[in-house]
Amino acid sequence: MQIETILNNQRVTLEIVPDEMLADTLRRYGLLSVRQGCDTSCCGLCTVWIDGKPTLSCSTLAYRVSGKRVTTIEGVQGEAEEFAQMLVAEGAEQCGFCSPGFILTVLAMKHELKNPTEEQIIHYLTGNLCRCTGYMGQLRAIKKYLGVE
Structure with a gap:
């Protein structure tokens, strides 16, 4: 499955699987600043911005960012x-x-x-x-x- 998003101010097409979490997608695409530390959505290590709002990427399905702006620390x-x-x-x-x-x-x-x-x-x-x-x-x-x- 493919989605289009704006990732760090660049329009990109990402290949994802339907139940993949955004943190996993971003790491697979080389954005290693997105980390996971708790497996319970409570440590904040996986924080990214989705349309300017801090969001836990470990508990956000990747397909939900289709058409949105995603920002990592990069x-x-x-x-x-x-x-x-x-x-x-x-x-x-x-x-x-x-x-x-x-x-x-x-x-x-x-x-x-x-x-x-x-x-x-x-x-x-x-x-x-x-x-x-x-x-x-x-x-x-x-x-x-x-x-x-």
Whole structure:
């Protein structure tokens, strides 16, 4: 089965099987930043944007993105690098396994929320798990990035 989508700002045709999850499709097409870590749709490692909204690709059937815009971290490298530098500056980078999904979620938050409170930031990040940090450095970096210190 073939679907057409816009993947990282390029119109593409993807070959999929009817019950294939989007995370598997994207990885098969070489987008290895899309990771899976929990098998329960609750870790956020597989986060991508579908039409600009953060979405768990491990629980989204690939055929559902037909005609839609899909963005992985490879599609927003400039923005991602800017925020990643803030993570490093705050000592919040660790192994990096969760970083692509986490960063995509933060970038989506910047586009969606204006002047969020700390509580709103924490709520927005619910579902993005990092096994290496205590989240305080990440929270400092996010607040600096969003300009809400």
